Amino acid sequence: MRSFNRLLALGASVAIIFAACGGGASAAPTIGPTEAASIEATPAPTEAPAAFKACLVTDTGGLGDKGFNDNALKGLQDALAAGYATEVKNLESKKDADYTSNIDLFVADGCQQITTVGFNMGEVTATKAGENGDIAFSIVDFAYDPAIPNVTGIVFATEQAGMLAGYLAAGVSATGKIGTYGGLPIPPVTVFMDGLAAGIAYYNQEKGTSVELLGWNAAAQSGVMAPADNPWGNSDFGNQQAQAFFQEGADIVVPVAGGTGIGSFNAAKQAQSEGKKVYAIGVDTDQYLTAPGFESVILTSIQKIIDKAVADAINLASQGNIGGTNYVGTLANGGVGISPFHDLSSLVSADLSAGVDALKAKIVDGSVKVADYLK
Amino acid sequence: MRRLPIGPATILWTIVAIAFAVQFALEGAYIALGVEILVGLVVLVLSTRPQGRTFLGRLKLPVLAIISAFIVGGVVLIFSDLEFYAAFPGDPLGTLAASLGRVGSAYGALIVGALGDPGKIVAALGSGNANKIGIAFRPISETLLATTPLILAGLAVAVAFRSGIFNIGAEGQLKIGAVFAVWVGIWVPLPGPLHILAALAAGVIGGAAWGFIPGILKAKTGAHEVITTIMLNAIAQQIMLTLLLSPILQPEGGTTPISRTVMDSAQLPVLLDLPKIRVHFGLIIALLAAVWTSWLMFRTTKGFEFRAAGLNPRAAGYAGMRAGRTIVLAMIVSGGLAGLAGASEVLGTTHYLSPTISPGYGWDAIALALLGGTRPSGVVIAALLFGALRAGGPSMALATGVPIDLLAFISALVIMFVAAPRLVREIYRVRLSATAPSTPQVVETPL
Secondary structure: OHHHHHHHHHHHHHHHHHHHHHOOOOOOOOOOHHHHHOOOOOOOOOOOOOOOEEEEEEOOOOOOOOOHHHHHHHHHHHHHHOOOOOEEEEEEOOOHHHHHHHHHHHHHOOOOEEEEEOHHHHHHHHHHHHHOOOOEEEEEOEOOOOOOOOEEEEEEOHHHHHHHHHHHHHHHOOOOEEEEEEOOOOHHHHHHHHHHHHHHHHHHHHHOOOOEEEOEEOOOOEEOEOOOOOOOOOHHHHHHHHHHHHHOOOOEEEEEOOOHHHHHHHHHHHHHHOOOOOEEEEEEOOHHHHOOOOOOOEEEEEEEOHHHHHHHHHHHHHOOOOOOOEEEEOOOOOOEEEOOOHHHHHHOOHHHHHHHHHHHHHHHHOOOOHHHHOO | OOOOOOOHHHHHHHHHHHHHHHHHHHHOOHHHHHHHHHHHHHHHHHHOOOEOOOHHHHHHHHHHHHHHHHHHHHHHHHHOOHHHHHHOOOOHHHHHHHHHHHHHHHHHHHHHHHHOOHHHHHHHHHHOOHHHHHHHHHHHHHHHHHHHHHHHHHHHHHHHHHOOOOOOOHHHHHHHHHHHHHHHHHHOOOOHHHHHHHHHHHHHHHHHHHHHHHHHHHHHHOOOHHHHHHHHHHHHHHHHHHHHOOOOOOOOOOOOOOOOOOOHHHOOOEOOOOOOOOOEOHHHHHHHHHHHHHHHHHHOHHHHHHHHHHHOHHHHHHOOOOHHHHHHHHHHHHHHHHHHHHHHHHHHHHOOOOOOOOOOHHHHHHHHHHHOOOOHHHHHHHHHHHHHHHHHHHHHHHHHOOOOHHHHHHHHHHHHHHHOHHHHHHHHOOOEOOOOOOOOOOOOOOO
16 A cells, blocks of 8 residues: 555656646647636637637436437537537536526627527526527527517427328338337427327328327327436336337337437347347437447437527527527428438338328328327 | 655645646636645645544545545546547657646636636626626625535435434425425415515425425334335425426416426525525525534434434433434424425525426435534535535536536545545545544444
């Protein structure tokens, strides 16, 4: 112990001496700590007249969810890559009280556009937008009625994409049973499940089949939800629930619960290794790409194209259009959709694929409405 | 061989500290420099004192644990940086120097983010501009804001610890307290201060009721409180969520689990009415609760019974104390304090209730009670440290790009070092005074 300590002390002193000598001269990318509390907006560098700083506050679900928050962050990074913004920053929220302080930090740091993620931040974003009328805000999954002059509300008609996925699943399922569950019984979740129910009902009507949806009753608006103490990260529950669905005869599972869904993908992969033909449908992003390892499982994903919406809002803000409108992502404007079938495209017959396209066209032109198929 | 008065590890961190001090001075981060020197002086004084029953003696282990945690955190920060590995073979010393600089910048930004920049504070006070003063004091305000629920929840767990009860249910008691308080805040129209008092009382009652259940179960049936409180945490979460999705708390036409805002008359006022200042009277309440808890535990007969039951329940029973009653009472007090933490959050900080009201205050509370040696004064100091870490984290992330999660890592290390006192004693060669307790007195009851 003693000699070890001495060695440690010796090594460290040498390092420190060099640190003291080299610290000033080396090209260390350190930023002075005092900048954290800087209240003045960063002055624009003269050579880049269009300096624009865009910032993003994520929800308590946090980064690394391979869905919602990560996708919003990708939008921020895309905005930087596309040149909509010249500098981007992001902060994670750990609790409700962080929303206010994170936005305040960004305002003090000179952000000209601030994106907030999730309905939890609805009220705080409205308050802060009122206090900082010259800063453009946008919020994902929330819209204001009436709209706030410097806020862009970004919401999605997810049920439209869900309906396509439901139709597709009904066509692919050999057993005629599809299972789904949610994270919490709240609209941003249940619209996915409503969409599935509508798509299956439409398929049954068109083909005269009786494909069933387990885990969600659209008429009663009730169904299977993950345990509320950990809705978005409970992969154990996701695993067990998927197995339960498979046992009841379902061969496709659609988890609408963030990271919990990874457990369901695992269950499907496990069942495949035992020779069962079971699949899963992803949500939010194309999970074939964002959840590697489950390529043999993921048939498609019900996508909310959050990244594009976030980047577009930043682009508009950088051109001086700081909000006052709500953006609704639909099948028509490409704001929602289902992702390519990738490795599992052989499961989708040309006939079925044509059926999906036909349904999409009908939803886009308004002749089919999701709500009509929820009875 | 004669022992050195100061261990080699103490010398090591002294050198590290001097390097950081030089860096902070070069960067003009004077508050970081000031904190650095202060910590250095405290440790210097501590290293000449044996661990023991004096105030400084008690401070010794926790302070050394905290410093060790920051050193390990810095090492991890260096070695978790992929660029470090890429640059190291080419220019080992320069890379090491740059990495140490990065750690210093991160810790400097953390300190400035938690305490503010004295230059700005002086300038703001000189200008007399309320907006500037508010912005200059914002970091301290945020630290105290984050400290408030931690003090109350930490006290809750400490009281239970002292009474020989391992209350893991502070999280659930806090949530039930928040539900009760927010309900009174939304629906019971009362004039000004009376409304606040009623809502706070409701929070205490809610938490106390949630603490009473495991208390009575343990006293009457011997059900172990660790199991019952964990289960009650899950039930509390469900109750809160169900109510948040029902008209009882949800605004008309609401679809998300966010409650109505409490009436203005029920909101705890902020301590200083300046822009950006959020710290509210909950802090005063938390400090008063610490004084009250201290008085209860160490100046009253009930407190003596609590502690006697904690030290040796059989002996306490033999001395004529009723063990069952003591357990139930201690859990009611503990739950009430946790409920007060929830009430202070919804009435003072957020003014509404949502499922993410607590980022695990109830779990942090266990660590705080341990770090504070289960003494109310210790809990307050430990809560200040954790509050500063929580409040300074975002500034650190923003200024230097170091992820906030590093701080969760450092907090966890602090706890580990405190929980392993022999390790710290070995590293720093702390002498033990003859009467010193080797660990904080946490005694498992055989009930």
